[in-house]
Amino acid sequence: MRLYNTMTDRVEEFTPRGPDVPVTIYACGITPYDVSHLGHALVGLTYDVLGRYLRYRGFGTRYVQNVTDIDDDILKRAARDGVAWDELGRTQTERYLATMDRLNILRPDVYAKATEETEKMVEIIGGLLEDRLAYNKEGHIFFRVRADADYGKLSKYDRAEMLAIAAERGGKPNDPLKEDPLDFLLWQAAAPGEPTWPSPWGPGRPGWHIECSAMSMKYLGDTIDVHGGGTDLIFPHHESEIAQSESFSKQPFVRYWMHVGMLRYEGEKMSKSLGNLVMVPKLLETYSPDAIRLCLLSHRYRDAWDYEDAAIDEAQALADHLKAAATAAVGSTPATIDSDGFRERFIAAMDDDYNTPVVLDILRGLADQIVAGSAQGASVQQAQATLHELTDVLGLTLI
Numbered sequence: 001m002r003l004y005n006t007m008t009d010r011v012e013e014f015t016p017r018g019p020d021v022p023v024t025i026y027a028c029g030i031t032p033y034d035v036s037h038l039g040h041a042l043v044g045l046t047y048d049v050l051g052r053y054l055r056y057r058g059f060g061t062r063y064v065q066n067v068t069d070i071d072d073d074i075l076k077r078a079a080r081d082g083v084a085w086d087e088l089g090r091t092q093t094e095r096y097l098a099t100m101d102r103l104n105i106l107r108p109d110v111y112a113k114a115t116e117e118t119e120k121m122v123e124i125i126g127g128l129l130e131d132r133l134a135y136n137k138e139g140h141i142f143f144r145v146r147a148d149a150d151y152g153k154l155s156k157y158d159r160a161e162m163l164a165i166a167a168e169r170g171g172k173p174n175d176p177l178k179e180d181p182l183d184f185l186l187w188q189a190a191a192p193g194e195p196t197w198p199s200p201w202g203p204g205r206p207g208w209h210i211e212c213s214a215m216s217m218k219y220l221g222d223t224i225d226v227h228g229g230g231t232d233l234i235f236p237h238h239e240s241e242i243a244q245s246e247s248f249s250k251q252p253f254v255r256y257w258m259h260v261g262m263l264r265y266e267g268e269k270m271s272k273s274l275g276n277l278v279m280v281p282k283l284l285e286t287y288s289p290d291a292i293r294l295c296l297l298s299h300r301y302r303d304a305w306d307y308e309d310a311a312i313d314e315a316q317a318l319a320d321h322l323k324a325a326a327t328a329a330v331g332s333t334p335a336t337i338d339s340d341g342f343r344e345r346f347i348a349a350m351d352d353d354y355n356t357p358v359v360l361d362i363l364r365g366l367a368d369q370i371v372a373g374s375a376q377g378a379s380v381q382q383a384q385a386t387l388h389e390l391t392d393v394l395g396l397t398l399i
Protein backbone atom coordinates (compact mmCIF):
# COMPACT_ATOMS: atom_id res chain seq x y z
CA MET A 1 0.00 0.00 0.00
CA ARG A 2 1.20 3.51 -0.78
CA LEU A 3 0.36 6.31 1.62
CA TYR A 4 1.03 10.03 1.62
CA ASN A 5 3.31 10.97 4.53
CA THR A 6 2.96 14.56 5.74
CA MET A 7 6.50 14.42 7.17
CA THR A 8 8.19 13.74 3.82
CA ASP A 9 5.47 15.37 1.70
CA ARG A 10 5.51 12.31 -0.56
CA VAL A 11 3.44 9.24 -1.29
CA GLU A 12 5.51 6.36 0.08
CA GLU A 13 5.33 2.59 0.13
CA PHE A 14 3.86 1.53 3.46
CA THR A 15 5.85 -1.25 5.05
CA PRO A 16 4.99 -2.89 8.36
CA ARG A 17 7.75 -3.21 10.96
CA GLY A 18 7.80 -6.99 10.69
CA PRO A 19 5.82 -9.99 9.46
CA ASP A 20 3.95 -10.60 12.72
CA VAL A 21 3.99 -7.08 14.10
CA PRO A 22 0.60 -5.38 14.10
CA VAL A 23 0.32 -2.02 12.40
CA THR A 24 -0.04 0.53 15.19
CA ILE A 25 -2.36 3.47 14.60
CA TYR A 26 -2.98 6.44 16.89
CA ALA A 27 -5.58 9.07 16.03
CA CYS A 28 -6.22 12.23 18.00
CA GLY A 29 -9.77 12.18 19.25
CA ILE A 30 -12.36 14.64 20.40
CA THR A 31 -12.65 17.15 23.19
CA PRO A 32 -16.07 16.16 24.50
CA TYR A 33 -18.15 19.24 25.14
CA ASP A 34 -20.65 19.26 22.29
CA VAL A 35 -22.53 17.09 19.78
CA SER A 36 -20.59 15.16 17.11
CA HIS A 37 -20.38 16.78 13.71
CA LEU A 38 -19.52 15.40 10.30
CA GLY A 39 -15.85 16.40 10.66
CA HIS A 40 -15.53 14.06 13.67
CA ALA A 41 -17.17 11.30 11.68
CA LEU A 42 -14.73 11.84 8.79
CA VAL A 43 -11.72 11.44 11.07
CA GLY A 44 -13.21 8.38 12.80
CA LEU A 45 -14.21 6.82 9.49
CA THR A 46 -10.83 7.37 7.81
CA TYR A 47 -8.91 5.31 10.38
CA ASP A 48 -11.74 2.81 10.71
CA VAL A 49 -11.55 2.03 6.98
CA LEU A 50 -7.73 2.08 7.05
CA GLY A 51 -7.79 -0.58 9.79
CA ARG A 52 -10.44 -2.65 7.98
CA TYR A 53 -8.43 -2.54 4.76
CA LEU A 54 -5.15 -3.45 6.45
CA ARG A 55 -6.84 -6.44 8.11
CA TYR A 56 -8.40 -7.42 4.78
CA ARG A 57 -4.87 -7.49 3.34
CA GLY A 58 -3.68 -9.73 6.16
CA PHE A 59 -2.05 -7.26 8.55
CA GLY A 60 -2.76 -7.19 12.26
CA THR A 61 -3.72 -3.78 13.64
CA ARG A 62 -3.69 -2.09 17.01
CA TYR A 63 -5.58 1.19 17.13
CA VAL A 64 -5.64 3.75 19.92
CA GLN A 65 -7.74 6.87 20.02
CA ASN A 66 -7.79 9.36 22.84
CA VAL A 67 -10.36 11.64 24.36
CA THR A 68 -9.20 15.00 25.71
CA ASP A 69 -11.58 14.94 28.64
CA ILE A 70 -9.95 17.81 30.49
CA ASP A 71 -9.39 21.06 28.65
CA ASP A 72 -10.13 24.82 28.82
CA ASP A 73 -13.15 24.37 26.51
CA ILE A 74 -14.70 21.71 28.75
CA LEU A 75 -14.22 23.85 31.85
CA LYS A 76 -15.73 26.88 30.11
CA ARG A 77 -18.73 24.99 28.77
CA ALA A 78 -19.35 23.26 32.12
CA ALA A 79 -19.27 26.61 33.91
CA ARG A 80 -21.63 28.17 31.34
CA ASP A 81 -24.12 25.32 31.62
CA GLY A 82 -23.79 24.86 35.38
CA VAL A 83 -22.77 21.20 35.13
CA ALA A 84 -19.77 19.38 36.58
CA TRP A 85 -16.87 19.31 34.08
CA ASP A 86 -16.39 15.55 34.46
CA GLU A 87 -20.09 14.86 34.03
CA LEU A 88 -20.11 16.96 30.85
CA GLY A 89 -17.08 15.05 29.54
CA ARG A 90 -18.63 11.70 30.37
CA THR A 91 -22.02 12.34 28.78
CA GLN A 92 -20.56 13.92 25.64
CA THR A 93 -18.06 11.07 25.24
CA GLU A 94 -20.89 8.55 25.53
CA ARG A 95 -22.92 10.45 22.93
CA TYR A 96 -19.93 10.59 20.60
CA LEU A 97 -19.28 6.85 20.90
CA ALA A 98 -22.97 6.04 20.40
CA THR A 99 -23.01 8.16 17.22
CA MET A 100 -19.86 6.48 15.90
CA ASP A 101 -21.42 3.08 16.70
CA ARG A 102 -24.44 4.01 14.60
CA LEU A 103 -22.10 4.80 11.71
CA ASN A 104 -20.54 1.34 12.14
CA ILE A 105 -17.21 2.91 13.05
CA LEU A 106 -15.50 0.20 15.08
CA ARG A 107 -14.29 1.21 18.49
CA PRO A 108 -10.51 1.49 18.90
CA ASP A 109 -8.65 -1.27 20.73
CA VAL A 110 -7.89 1.29 23.41
CA TYR A 111 -10.00 4.38 23.99
CA ALA A 112 -7.72 6.33 26.31
CA LYS A 113 -8.98 9.11 28.56
CA ALA A 114 -6.52 11.90 29.31
CA THR A 115 -7.78 12.21 32.89
CA GLU A 116 -6.75 8.61 33.60
CA GLU A 117 -3.29 8.79 32.06
CA THR A 118 -1.54 11.58 33.93
CA GLU A 119 1.02 9.20 35.44
CA LYS A 120 2.72 8.60 32.08
CA MET A 121 2.55 12.34 31.31
CA VAL A 122 4.29 13.11 34.61
CA GLU A 123 6.98 10.53 33.76
CA ILE A 124 7.70 12.15 30.38
CA ILE A 125 7.68 15.68 31.79
CA GLY A 126 10.07 14.54 34.54
CA GLY A 127 12.47 13.18 31.92
CA LEU A 128 12.31 16.40 29.89
CA LEU A 129 13.01 18.50 33.00
CA GLU A 130 15.99 16.32 33.85
CA ASP A 131 17.44 16.84 30.38
CA ARG A 132 16.77 20.61 30.60
CA LEU A 133 14.39 20.35 27.64
CA ALA A 134 11.69 21.77 29.89
CA TYR A 135 11.61 24.31 32.72
CA ASN A 136 9.46 25.03 35.74
CA LYS A 137 8.03 28.52 36.28
CA GLU A 138 5.85 28.78 39.35
CA GLY A 139 4.56 25.24 38.97
CA HIS A 140 3.90 25.62 35.23
CA ILE A 141 6.18 23.41 33.16
CA PHE A 142 7.06 24.55 29.64
CA PHE A 143 8.81 22.75 26.82
CA ARG A 144 11.95 24.64 25.75
CA VAL A 145 11.52 24.82 21.98
CA ARG A 146 14.96 26.38 21.37
CA ALA A 147 16.57 23.24 22.79
CA ASP A 148 14.98 21.16 20.04
CA ALA A 149 16.81 21.88 16.78
CA ASP A 150 14.27 20.22 14.48
CA TYR A 151 11.08 21.75 15.90
CA GLY A 152 9.07 22.60 12.79
CA LYS A 153 10.09 19.56 10.76
CA LEU A 154 6.52 18.34 10.30
CA SER A 155 4.76 21.60 9.47
CA LYS A 156 7.81 23.17 7.73
CA TYR A 157 6.71 26.57 9.03
CA ASP A 158 9.31 29.18 9.77
CA ARG A 159 9.42 30.85 13.16
CA ALA A 160 7.18 33.78 12.18
CA GLU A 161 4.51 31.44 10.78
CA MET A 162 4.70 29.24 13.86
CA LEU A 163 4.25 32.23 16.15
CA ALA A 164 1.25 33.52 14.21
CA ILE A 165 -0.50 30.13 14.13
CA ALA A 166 0.31 29.34 17.77
CA ALA A 167 -1.28 32.67 18.76
CA GLU A 168 -4.39 31.85 16.70
CA ARG A 169 -4.71 28.39 18.25
CA GLY A 170 -4.47 29.26 21.91
CA GLY A 171 -0.67 28.98 22.32
CA LYS A 172 -0.50 32.25 24.36
CA PRO A 173 2.86 33.45 22.97
CA ASN A 174 2.74 36.52 25.22
CA ASP A 175 2.64 34.55 28.47
CA PRO A 176 5.30 36.35 30.60
CA LEU A 177 6.29 33.07 32.26
CA LYS A 178 7.73 31.76 28.99
CA GLU A 179 11.40 32.05 28.11
CA ASP A 180 10.44 32.02 24.45
CA PRO A 181 7.02 32.76 22.92
CA LEU A 182 7.06 29.42 21.07
CA ASP A 183 7.48 27.37 24.25
CA PHE A 184 4.38 25.41 25.13
CA LEU A 185 2.78 24.14 28.31
CA LEU A 186 3.44 20.62 29.47
CA TRP A 187 1.85 21.06 32.86
CA GLN A 188 -0.35 23.83 34.14
CA ALA A 189 -0.27 24.70 37.87
CA ALA A 190 -3.56 24.49 39.78
CA ALA A 191 -5.94 27.39 39.26
CA PRO A 192 -8.77 28.18 41.70
CA GLY A 193 -11.84 26.06 41.08
CA GLU A 194 -10.14 23.81 38.50
CA PRO A 195 -9.66 20.06 38.85
CA THR A 196 -6.10 18.93 39.55
CA TRP A 197 -3.92 15.85 39.44
CA PRO A 198 -0.83 15.28 41.56
CA SER A 199 2.69 15.83 40.21
CA PRO A 200 6.18 16.32 41.69
CA TRP A 201 5.80 20.04 40.81
CA GLY A 202 2.55 20.46 42.66
CA PRO A 203 -1.06 19.80 41.73
CA GLY A 204 -2.17 20.84 38.28
CA ARG A 205 -3.34 19.53 34.95
CA PRO A 206 -1.59 18.45 31.78
CA GLY A 207 -1.14 20.50 28.62
CA TRP A 208 -2.94 19.22 25.57
CA HIS A 209 0.04 18.03 23.53
CA ILE A 210 1.61 15.90 26.28
CA GLU A 211 -1.62 13.91 26.62
CA CYS A 212 -1.26 12.37 23.17
CA SER A 213 2.49 11.70 23.53
CA ALA A 214 1.85 9.86 26.79
CA MET A 215 -1.14 7.82 25.62
CA SER A 216 0.51 6.91 22.33
CA MET A 217 3.78 5.82 23.97
CA LYS A 218 2.03 3.96 26.79
CA TYR A 219 -0.20 1.84 24.57
CA LEU A 220 1.78 1.61 21.32
CA GLY A 221 5.43 2.05 22.30
CA ASP A 222 8.00 4.72 21.46
CA THR A 223 7.58 4.44 17.69
CA ILE A 224 4.20 4.02 16.03
CA ASP A 225 3.35 3.27 12.43
CA VAL A 226 0.54 5.69 11.62
CA HIS A 227 -0.43 8.83 13.50
CA GLY A 228 -3.56 10.55 12.40
CA GLY A 229 -5.83 13.49 12.99
CA GLY A 230 -7.08 16.45 11.00
CA THR A 231 -4.66 18.69 9.09
CA ASP A 232 -5.52 21.45 11.56
CA LEU A 233 -3.59 19.46 14.19
CA ILE A 234 -0.29 19.50 12.28
CA PHE A 235 0.77 22.65 14.06
CA PRO A 236 1.18 23.16 16.94
CA HIS A 237 -0.29 19.89 18.24
CA HIS A 238 1.55 17.23 16.25
CA GLU A 239 4.72 19.29 15.93
CA SER A 240 4.79 19.51 19.72
CA GLU A 241 3.95 15.83 20.18
CA ILE A 242 7.03 14.98 18.08
CA ALA A 243 9.22 17.38 20.06
CA GLN A 244 8.21 15.96 23.45
CA SER A 245 8.17 12.31 22.44
CA GLU A 246 11.45 12.20 20.53
CA SER A 247 13.24 14.35 23.12
CA PHE A 248 12.11 11.91 25.80
CA SER A 249 12.49 8.52 24.09
CA LYS A 250 15.38 9.41 21.71
CA GLN A 251 13.49 7.32 19.13
CA PRO A 252 11.54 8.36 16.03
CA PHE A 253 7.96 8.93 17.18
CA VAL A 254 5.96 8.19 14.01
CA ARG A 255 6.71 6.39 10.73
CA TYR A 256 3.80 7.74 8.66
CA TRP A 257 1.87 10.91 9.40
CA MET A 258 -1.52 10.50 7.80
CA HIS A 259 -3.70 13.62 8.05
CA VAL A 260 -7.34 14.02 7.12
CA GLY A 261 -8.28 17.11 5.09
CA MET A 262 -10.62 19.70 6.50
CA LEU A 263 -14.30 19.41 5.87
CA ARG A 264 -15.79 22.79 5.04
CA TYR A 265 -19.37 23.89 5.04
CA GLU A 266 -20.68 27.16 3.66
CA GLY A 267 -17.14 28.12 2.65
CA GLU A 268 -15.44 27.66 6.04
CA LYS A 269 -13.84 24.85 7.99
CA MET A 270 -16.55 23.01 9.92
CA SER A 271 -15.91 23.95 13.53
CA LYS A 272 -17.63 24.51 16.80
CA SER A 273 -16.28 28.02 17.10
CA LEU A 274 -17.72 29.06 13.71
CA GLY A 275 -21.02 27.31 14.38
CA ASN A 276 -21.30 25.91 10.81
CA LEU A 277 -21.71 22.31 11.84
CA VAL A 278 -23.53 19.46 10.17
CA MET A 279 -24.56 17.26 13.08
CA VAL A 280 -24.41 13.51 12.55
CA PRO A 281 -27.44 12.58 14.70
CA LYS A 282 -29.48 15.06 12.63
CA LEU A 283 -28.32 13.51 9.34
CA LEU A 284 -29.16 10.04 10.65
CA GLU A 285 -32.81 11.09 10.95
CA THR A 286 -32.98 11.18 7.14
CA TYR A 287 -30.05 9.20 5.75
CA SER A 288 -28.69 5.72 6.35
CA PRO A 289 -25.31 5.11 8.00
CA ASP A 290 -24.11 3.65 4.68
CA ALA A 291 -25.07 6.88 2.90
CA ILE A 292 -23.10 8.97 5.39
CA ARG A 293 -20.06 6.70 5.03
CA LEU A 294 -20.28 6.83 1.22
CA CYS A 295 -20.65 10.60 1.26
CA LEU A 296 -17.49 10.96 3.37
CA LEU A 297 -15.60 8.44 1.23
CA SER A 298 -16.54 10.22 -1.99
CA HIS A 299 -13.54 12.55 -1.54
CA ARG A 300 -9.88 11.68 -1.12
CA TYR A 301 -9.16 11.55 2.62
CA ARG A 302 -6.41 14.13 2.51
CA ASP A 303 -8.18 16.71 0.36
CA ALA A 304 -10.05 19.60 1.88
CA TRP A 305 -13.58 19.72 0.47
CA ASP A 306 -16.91 21.45 0.83
CA TYR A 307 -19.83 19.44 2.10
CA GLU A 308 -22.99 20.18 0.13
CA ASP A 309 -26.46 18.96 0.92
CA ALA A 310 -26.79 17.44 -2.58
CA ALA A 311 -23.79 15.19 -1.88
CA ILE A 312 -25.55 13.23 0.81
CA ASP A 313 -28.57 12.67 -1.48
CA GLU A 314 -26.23 11.28 -4.13
CA ALA A 315 -24.59 9.07 -1.52
CA GLN A 316 -27.98 7.77 -0.40
CA ALA A 317 -28.78 6.91 -4.04
CA LEU A 318 -25.52 4.95 -4.27
CA ALA A 319 -26.23 3.18 -0.96
CA ASP A 320 -29.66 2.18 -2.30
CA HIS A 321 -28.13 0.99 -5.57
CA LEU A 322 -25.55 -1.18 -3.77
CA LYS A 323 -28.27 -2.64 -1.58
CA ALA A 324 -30.48 -3.35 -4.61
CA ALA A 325 -27.56 -5.14 -6.27
CA ALA A 326 -26.80 -7.16 -3.14
CA THR A 327 -30.39 -8.36 -2.96
CA ALA A 328 -31.13 -8.67 -6.70
CA ALA A 329 -32.77 -11.91 -7.81
CA VAL A 330 -30.42 -14.67 -8.84
CA GLY A 331 -31.24 -16.32 -12.16
CA SER A 332 -29.90 -19.47 -13.77
CA THR A 333 -28.17 -18.39 -17.00
CA PRO A 334 -24.38 -18.05 -16.67
CA ALA A 335 -23.25 -14.56 -15.63
CA THR A 336 -20.39 -12.80 -17.43
CA ILE A 337 -19.34 -10.48 -14.60
CA ASP A 338 -15.58 -10.38 -14.01
CA SER A 339 -15.70 -10.35 -10.19
CA ASP A 340 -11.94 -10.92 -9.84
CA GLY A 341 -11.27 -7.93 -12.07
CA PHE A 342 -13.42 -5.72 -9.85
CA ARG A 343 -11.60 -6.99 -6.76
CA GLU A 344 -8.19 -6.33 -8.34
CA ARG A 345 -9.14 -2.80 -9.28
CA PHE A 346 -10.57 -2.19 -5.81
CA ILE A 347 -7.29 -3.26 -4.21
CA ALA A 348 -5.23 -1.24 -6.67
CA ALA A 349 -7.25 1.89 -5.85
CA MET A 350 -6.98 1.38 -2.10
CA ASP A 351 -3.24 0.74 -2.44
CA ASP A 352 -2.95 4.00 -4.36
CA ASP A 353 -2.96 6.21 -1.24
CA TYR A 354 -6.44 5.15 -0.20
CA ASN A 355 -8.19 6.41 -3.32
CA THR A 356 -11.79 5.98 -2.17
CA PRO A 357 -13.47 8.08 -4.91
CA VAL A 358 -12.15 5.54 -7.45
CA VAL A 359 -13.18 2.69 -5.13
CA LEU A 360 -16.77 3.97 -5.11
CA ASP A 361 -16.80 4.09 -8.93
CA ILE A 362 -15.64 0.47 -9.00
CA LEU A 363 -18.39 -0.60 -6.60
CA ARG A 364 -20.97 1.32 -8.61
CA GLY A 365 -19.78 -0.45 -11.77
CA LEU A 366 -20.04 -3.85 -10.12
CA ALA A 367 -23.53 -3.06 -8.83
CA ASP A 368 -24.59 -1.87 -12.31
CA GLN A 369 -23.54 -5.21 -13.79
CA ILE A 370 -25.25 -7.23 -11.07
CA VAL A 371 -28.55 -5.35 -11.48
CA ALA A 372 -28.39 -5.69 -15.29
CA GLY A 373 -27.42 -9.36 -15.08
CA SER A 374 -30.17 -10.11 -12.62
CA ALA A 375 -32.74 -8.43 -14.91
CA GLN A 376 -31.63 -10.81 -17.67
CA GLY A 377 -31.98 -13.87 -15.44
CA ALA A 378 -28.24 -14.37 -14.88
CA SER A 379 -26.71 -16.21 -11.97
CA VAL A 380 -25.21 -13.24 -10.12
CA GLN A 381 -24.42 -14.88 -6.76
CA GLN A 382 -20.65 -14.87 -7.28
CA ALA A 383 -20.67 -11.17 -8.10
CA GLN A 384 -22.94 -10.48 -5.12
CA ALA A 385 -20.51 -12.28 -2.83
CA THR A 386 -17.70 -10.09 -4.18
CA LEU A 387 -19.84 -7.00 -3.66
CA HIS A 388 -20.41 -8.00 -0.02
CA GLU A 389 -16.72 -8.74 0.46
CA LEU A 390 -15.64 -5.35 -0.89
CA THR A 391 -18.35 -3.22 0.72
CA ASP A 392 -17.51 -4.91 4.01
CA VAL A 393 -13.98 -3.52 3.74
CA LEU A 394 -15.57 -0.06 3.67
CA GLY A 395 -17.73 -0.94 6.67
CA LEU A 396 -20.97 -0.74 4.69
CA THR A 397 -23.82 -2.91 5.95
CA LEU A 398 -26.03 -2.82 2.82
CA ILE A 399 -29.13 -2.66 4.98
Ligand SMILES: [Zn+2]
Pocket residue numbers: 027028029212229237
Ligand atom coordinates in the same frame (compact mmCIF):
# COMPACT_ATOMS: atom_id res chain seq x y z
ZN1 LIG B 1 -3.32 14.44 19.79
